[in-house]
Amino acid sequence: MSPPATQRWPLDTKLFAIGLGAWALHVIERAFYEDSDLNVGRALMLFNGLKLYANEGRIALLIEAGIFFVVALGMYSQRRWALLMAFALMADIVLNHLLFVIANLSTPAELARVRTEAFEGPIVVALALYLWIRSKQLVFGWTDAT
Secondary structure, X not given: OOOXXXXXXXXXXXXXHHHHHHHHHHHHHHHHOOOXXXXXXXXXXXXXXXXXXXXXXXXXXXXXXXXXXXXXXXXXXXXXXHHHHHXXXXXXXXHHHHHHHHHHOOOHHHHHHHHHHHHHXXXXXXXXXXXXXXXXXXXXXXXXXX
16 A cells, blocks of 8 residues: 555654754855954855855855755655755765865865864764655655665
8 A cells, every 4th residue: 555645744854944944044144244353254155165255155155045945945845856955955065065174174274164064074964864864765665674
C-alpha cells in the first residue's frame, strides 16, 4: 500500500523552515548593516571561496536571502523540491567553507576568519546530514530497510 499523497511532514522540518526563514532575515539585515570599525562595511559574502565586499557583497547577500526565503516557504508548505533545494544549499555551504579554508589557510591576515569557518564546518555538515536523512524518506520514500 502506498503512502497518501498528502502525508504530513514531521515537525522538525517545519521548525527547520522557520529557522531558515529567520536566517534569511538575518542575511538581509547583514546586507545593510554598516559596521563603523570596518571601512568596507559588513556586506561581506563568501562565494566559492571568494570574498565579495560592498555593493557586490550586498547584491549577493540579497540574492542568497531570497533563495533561503523561497526554500523556507517551500519547506513550510511541504514541497519536495524545497527539501532537495535545502540539501543542495547546505552542500554548497559546506563546499564554500571548505574552499575558503583551503584557499586562505596560509594567509596570516585571514587566520581569524579561517578559524571561524573551520569551527562552523562541522555544524553545517551536521545540518547537511540531517537534511539528507530527512530527504531520503520524504522525497524518495527510502527507508533504512530498502
